[in-house]
Amino acid sequence: MEMAALWKLSYGMYAIGTLDGERPTGCIVNTVIQITSDNPVIAISMNKKNYTYECIKRSGRFAVSVLSEQTSQNVIAKLGFSSGRDTDKFDGDIFDWEYMDGLPVVKENSCAHITAEVVSMTEMETHFVILARVKDAVVTSNYTPMTYKYYHEVIKGKAPKNAPTYQAPEAKQDKETWVCGVCGYIYEGDLTQEPDDFVCPVCKQPKSMFEKQ
Numbered sequence: 001m002e003m004a005a006l007w008k009l010s011y012g013m014y015a016i017g018t019l020d021g022e023r024p025t026g027c028i029v030n031t032v033i034q035i036t037s038d039n040p041v042i043a044i045s046m047n048k049k050n051y052t053y054e055c056i057k058r059s060g061r062f063a064v065s066v067l068s069e070q071t072s073q074n075v076i077a078k079l080g081f082s083s084g085r086d087t088d089k090f091d092g093d094i095f096d097w098e099y100m101d102g103l104p105v106v107k108e109n110s111c112a113h114i115t116a117e118v119v120s121m122t123e124m125e126t127h128f129v130i131l132a133r134v135k136d137a138v139v140t141s142n143y144t145p146m147t148y149k150y151y152h153e154v155i156k157g158k159a160p161k162n163a164p165t166y167q168a169p170e171a172k173q174d175k176e177t178w179v180c181g182v183c184g185y186i187y188e189g190d191l192t193q194e195p196d197d198f199v200c201p202v203c204k205q206p207k208s209m210f211e212k213q
């Protein structure tokens, strides 16, 4: 089977927001699709290991923020490369957010916000496919929605192992390389020459998270 054929599928970039009791939490997904048009139903694919999955299961609700090409990498780093199990992702001033129908949505440079209630959850090996009925939807700007292709090719972003479309980074043989242990970003050259406060440009983790290949 040629896995490269699956890499030809198209996706977007979204922030899922939900509630851990009263605490807002969530994560980045590239998998949101509209299933029906009348009284619309959407679907997301959520890794079982993600804390967001547990919170959606408990609360039965989530919001989708459609990210734009203007969305800062800080939003993706905070929501997509750390876990709500051990961090308050919506705390601090890293990005602007607000509540819509009591669910957290990313305000900063988003294109649209959608809130939904879970209808069913179908278990696959690593992920749950969550079907949800749309409760409300609003367009928030005319910015161009960020596609997964744009995130990879223009922003040079990566996805962690929990993403359903994860591709392992390819090691380069001819140069010294260091790989970020969190997102797989490949640094070419001698990382030890970078200052101590160097952070991964994709997931913002410290230099200590890199391993020499």
Ligand SMILES: Cc1cc2nc3c(=O)[nH]c(=O)nc-3n(C[C@H](O)[C@H](O)[C@H](O)COP(=O)(O)O)c2cc1C
Binding pocket: 025, 026, 027, 028, 029, 030, 031, 045, 046, 047, 048, 049, 050, 051, 052, 053, 076, 079, 080, 081, 082, 083, 084, 085, 151, 157, 158, 159, 160, 162, 163, 164
């Ligand atoms: C570009 C990108 C795409 C992602 N797509 C998905 C996805 O479709 N489904 C999923 O379960 N996780 C996806 N992830 C991974 C989660 O965002 C990530 O594992 C996050 O740290 C989970 O946080 P949590 O434990 O607070 O839920 C993606 C991450 C990135 C950066």
